[in-house]
Amino acid sequence: MFCCFTLGINFSSRDKLAVEMIEVLFDDAIKVDRLDPDGKKFDKVSRIEAQSEEKDMHIQLDVNTEVYPIRVGEKFRMALAPTLNLDGSAVTSYLPEGKSKSLADKFEYVMHGLLYKMSEDDSSGTVKVIAYISFGGLQLMLKGDPSHMSEFKLDQRLFLLMRKM
Numbered sequence: 001m002f003c004c005f006t007l008g009i010n011f012s013s014r015d016k017l018a019v020e021m022i023e024v025l026f027d028d029a030i031k032v033d034r035l036d037p038d039g040k041k042f043d044k045v046s047r048i049e050a051q052s053e054e055k056d057m058h059i060q061l062d063v064n065t066e067v068y069p070i071r072v073g074e075k076f077r078m079a080l081a082p083t084l085n086l087d088g089s090a091v092t093s094y095l096p097e098g099k100s101k102s103l104a105d106k107f108e109y110v111m112h113g114l115l116y117k118m119s120e121d122d123s124s125g126t127v128k129v130i131a132y133i134s135f136g137g138l139q140l141m142l143k144g145d146p147s148h149m150s151e152f153k154l155d156q157r158l159f160l161l162m163r164k165m
Contacts, residue, residue: 022088022103025151025158026080026142028052029165030059032072045138046070052078057144061160064138068109068162075165077107080133080142080158084110091159107161111135115156120146133158 030050037049044066050059059078063070070076083091084102104110113135121128121143129149133140140160142149 022081022083022086023151024079024081026055026057026078026148028054028057028078029075030078031075032070035070035072047139050076052144055144055148057142057148059143060139060141062135062138062140063109076162077165079103079107079161081161082156082158084159103159104161107163109160109162111138111160113138113140113158113160115152115154115158118152118154133160135160 030052032048032050034049035046037047040046044064045062046065048059048061048063048070050061051057052059081103083089084104085091086101086103113133115131115133117132119130119132121130127146128143129146129152130141130143131149131152133142
């Protein structure tokens with residue numbers, strides 16, 4: 001099994017991103033299990049804890065809930081990609097909404113960040129890889145099987161894309 005694949009912006013009947021041109025490092029449905037497990041720290045930000053449905057990845061993600069409200073039990077499609085350009089080329093400048101087609105057109109919430117730390121956890125008896133990505137202070141912690149995280153690289157710039165299912 002591999003974690004890195006290409007995709008277009010069409011959705012299949014199961015709401016999975018269809019394979020075409022864009023390299024995507026993570027793409028799965030997630031279900032929000034908890035909000036602010038350590039208490040609410042900021043007025044406009046909540047930390048969600050979620051589990052991915054297909055890859056069994058554990059997720060902690062800070063979300064600006066003023067612009068993108070989230071509730072426990074909701075399901076989202078979440079993807080991580082190194083570019084938004086449909087031809088797979090690097091994003092070199094900001095394109096205002098509607099000026100050019102991009103992967104972001106099929107999502108509701110998009111952030112750009114940097115993978116700043118990777119580590120391993122074997123406390124459960126099974127080795128898990130943990131990737132930490134910062135989106136201007138909002139954090140993502142993605143923990144799971146190493147086979148699903150082999151294409152993640154330190155100092156990699158990534159886009160997080162989410163939409164409600």
